[in-house]
Amino acid sequence: MSANLSAILYLVSGVLFILALRGLSSPETSRQGNLFGIIGMLIAVTVTFLSVGNFSSGFIYVLIFLAIGGSIGAFIAYRIPMTAMPELVAGFHSLVGLAAVFVAISAFINPAAFNLGTPGNIKLASLIEMAIGAAVGAITFSGSVIAFLKLQGIMSGAPITFKGQHLLNALLLILIVILTIYLCSTQSSNLFWILIAVSFLIGFLIIIPIGGADMPVVISMLNSYSGWAAAGIGFTLENTALIITGALVGSSGAILSYIMCKGMNRSFFNVILGGFGATEQTSESQNKEQRPVKSGNADDAAFLMKNASSVIIVPGYGMAVAQAQHALREMVDTLKKNDIKVSYAIHPVAGRMPGHMNVLLAEANVPYDEVFELEEINNDFANADVAFVIGANDVTNPVAKTDPQSPIYGMPVLDVEKCKSVLFVKRSLSPGYAGIDNDLFYKENTLMLFADAKKMTEDITKNL
């Protein structure tokens, strides 16, 4: 296959990838978009086989390894529960990162196969691209592994911080730059290995200080990194499909991180430097005397809802933990039978990854046109009778609007307190992730339902 033809076909697959993302602008077009993505991938892989043109025994092995990986992937895709989606995505990111590292290593050992020169005499530009691809890939890999372990609960979600952490990270970053420069002048393979090792280390160090609820930012950021790593390799291989895809994925992840940071009213650096609340634990929250709380049971909750004409449901990470989405949907079905209008309000950072709650609700057969984003629904709280907060906490805290001293001041929150009454399902009065008390607990019109989210929802359904 001529080089020009394959370049054009790679471009076609790049365009198909753009269309795949474009399809996600609405659920109706999204399935078609996914199909475009699959076709784009098929084209890219086929063109590669044809342009390498080596159909010897090696080709059979390629197919075998492809089948092994493919069946593992397919198996995981069908078996994974929707609540585990954040872990899955983090795990997948780590694979992209590691694949980038492997390709870079292979290109470094055998540059002739990629038309990049001979070992010890690799073209300067290729070497720089290779080093960037390998370093970013390695950071993506180790960072994603830590994110995966934290999300999976194997590793504590609490931020791990130590003295001099930021200084160490800064020094390591500088070291990576120096290593890259030396690598280019000496072409030494030892330096290449050290570069990769240091990159692995820094990916690990960057993610350990970041706490559980900041995971949406971390996952989006790693998503972005995996794109930049692919783009770096794309430059090395002079492959348009990879360059386009890398740029798409890189900017996609960056935008998602931006949206997530904005949802928490924090700067990107604030999140990355880690330890939310750990340093700014104000004495104020500890000095507060015990305030009275109204608590109720499923019966009270059912009574309130039965007499309401509109209910807004505010789901959060706790719903995912308790796997309460199906029970919730059943409760809503019963409410709807009683002619009560129900809608769902989703905060941008609810859950552990962007769009986490939407997927869970979709899994429980909640139609997506009943689910609203913060800006769409926030004005409706004032007219609603009951807000049912299930597993969310900080994103409903009115303190973010009233108390400039609070660490979450300025964060956009759902105006839950404007509802006539608020039902708050929670296991205990403990503060949320930000480590601050939620004023909503103590409001006149709030009824606390202390129980497991799933059990409480089921009980309410029985009482309706």
Place this chain on the structure above:
Amino acid sequence: MEIDPFIFRLSIFILSIFVGYYVVWSVTPSLHTPLMSVTNAISSVIIVGAIIAALSGSEGVVFSLSSIYGFLAIILAAVNIFGGFLVTQRMLAMYKKKKKDK
């Protein structure tokens, strides 16, 4: 003077960043999770590099030091491609509109 082909690739790269920027802003927030899984799947197009690496062995030698890394990368990327696209499809199939009242 001839233009270095690198400049062309750089142009494609920069323009793609802008395309990505505008396309991703138009993605509806409720589909952000599928967006992540599909970007994950398409970034596995890195398998292109893995295949070239795996087939880089000289005559009659399938497994050389450099091709082994290629084969490993093929497995990783393949997990991602199949896993990513299939899980995205599975998620997207769940997004349904309100049923019309019967």
